[in-house]
Amino acid sequence: MSAAKVEVRDVRKTFGSVEALRGASLSIAQGEITAIVGDNGAGKSTLVKCITGLIPPDTGDILVDGSPVHFSSPKDARDHGIETVYQDLALCDQLSVWQNLYLDRELTRGFGPVQFLRRRQMRSEAHRLVSDLAVNVPHVGRPVRRLSGGQRQAVAIARGVMWARGMIVLDEPTAALGLRETAQVEGLIRRVVDAGQTVLVVSHNFEQVKRLSSQVWVMRAGAVVTGVRTADVTGEELVGLVTGAITAV
């Protein structure tokens, strides 16, 4: 395994009386696709949100490129080059595709505090980007609510790809997609890794995990119970690990 991009050590998080994470540890290797699998309520989403700055952990350490970080907002994670594609996509339906792509990172011009949006430039660059990614998005000026499920997913992933400087986290990237769209998204993820980025993907789909990832971590009841190289494990064994029927490969 190559150097760790992100290392999570004994992270705990409690919501009221619910222990969402009770000591989760894992590492994500630089430049490869790492997967997290687990049943509903295993703590996958909470762990992802800790890594991406949406939820600060109660205790435990998160290290990025070897140095400890304390993210208190998604902006902190972004500043470390980590982009997230959330399960709910985090898109604003009424805003156009280009507005969503540039949200909070708008291009402006002006003097001092008086800044105006470079609408045309953002629109044309969004168009070029979307065309480059060969994702099937019809028109960057359209509001996102007019797009199909696959197109919306593509917009969210395009945003991640466009801004990531090191790592992309994808929470259930293909949960709502059909077969063809899933294949497109998987192709996109592979290209992102080929371009040198690190990818963390949370998935329910064991076949997909087998197809895509190099390393897989299994979560159960708020803890990471095991981690294996994907090549060393079968889909059936993964199911067993997730349900607790087997404890090690």
Added chain:
Amino acid sequence: MSGTLTRPAETAATPSGPSAAQARPASRGQALRRHLGNEDLWTRATAPVALVVLVIVFSILNPRFLSWASLTSMLADSTIPIVLALGATFAVTLAGIDLSLASTVALGSVTMGLAYDAGLPMWVCAFVALFTGLVVGAFNGAIIGWGRIPDFIVTLGTMSLVMGVGLITSQGKPVQMPDASLSFVSVHGIGGIRYNFLIAIALGVLLHVVLFHTRFGMHLLAVGDNTDASKAMALRVSRVKLAGYVICGGMGGVGAILLTSYIGSSQPATNTDYLLRAIAAVVLGGVSLFGGRATMVGPIIGAILLTFLQSGLTLLGVSAFYSPLLIGIVVIAAALLMRGRK
């Protein structure tokens, strides 16, 4: 049409037919047809079309309706509704509402009267009224943003609170302000179009630029559209809300200045009709009550429409008692027309 008929099995299997169809790149003709069938277009066209129809109908019923004197006088009357509608647009764009807008106007005119009584120069008095509006807006925005209480409840409370403060400080008595510089904007103008109307339009242009050509405007639309997504994108949701309500309150302050200029005295009693008309103009203007979708032109036309409706009825000799009834009908009709257009 025939395209869908050849594959009935697929159409039946996918309830989301229209969106699936849109996934394919469309030809120019299809794009045009879709544009015409685009509900956005109809939402935006509602107020201008209704205004044109109304002007035609009233001018047939009474040719004096379209005389220059009548027209400019009606536009001057629409000044305060326009300014308040501009402010309300910011609250509604945030998927909120500001019920305290009309009482902010009353309080602003009261504080302006106090400043006038204290012998301060007129521009300071006007600034005091504006500042009052900004403070009320900041109060609303802070509680909505950080207190995480629904805007409806907060501004309902503020409405009464602000009304109370206005009545207590003024003892319910209006302050006369016989000042030529104050009434100047309501009396004079360019070619008959009064300065107060031109001020309202200038504010509309300014706020249009703020909403559509600044980062803040884009963030405001995003927060109104989807708060969770905005948080995930690291927008400072509470601050954006605060700023939106400050603008709304500020427009209440401007409304107070224009009202005082118009009638020449402060007005401690809240005129709830202002609130009703502001919200009505926003709805008519095609601003989504679910937030995130707005125009500045729409509410301006909506406010002019409502004023023309009222003046036209008066011109036809219809009793003023009928105007709230008619405005209510117009608002509900507009809301029905835009129902489900989320």
